[in-house]
Amino acid sequence: MNRIKRIIAYYRGRSPVTLLWHHGFLFVTVGVLIVALRLTWLPWMPLFWPLLIWYLVFSFHFLLVRSLTANDDWADERADKIRRHAYDFQHVKDIYIKPTNFEEPHYPPREPDQSVKK
Secondary structure: OHHHHHHHHHHHHOHHHHHHHHHHHHHHHHHHHHHHHHHHOOOOOOOOOHHHHHHHHHHHHHHHHHHOOOOOOHHHHHHHHHHHHHOOHHHHHHHHHHOOOOOEEEOOOOOOOOOOOO
């Protein structure tokens, strides 16, 4: 149990970019290992299911590790970033100024085409 606590403490002290690189390297390494085993020693082994299972395990582990780095400071920084990068304000302002109406548009009647001869 102490070993798991030390691993969790180690990853809590790392930056998210470092965690992303560690996970990316692990994911690619195991994926290449599975494909290499398929091409060399285990030609009968299907690729889809082992890669799918590995992807699901890896994704769960990645989300778990990302949640370990979340704390109040991270939440405050993320909320500030979302407030600073709110790109939809102009769109909401335009809708408020010029509300959408659901009337059918009126188009002038078309003139007959002169290029077609009867």
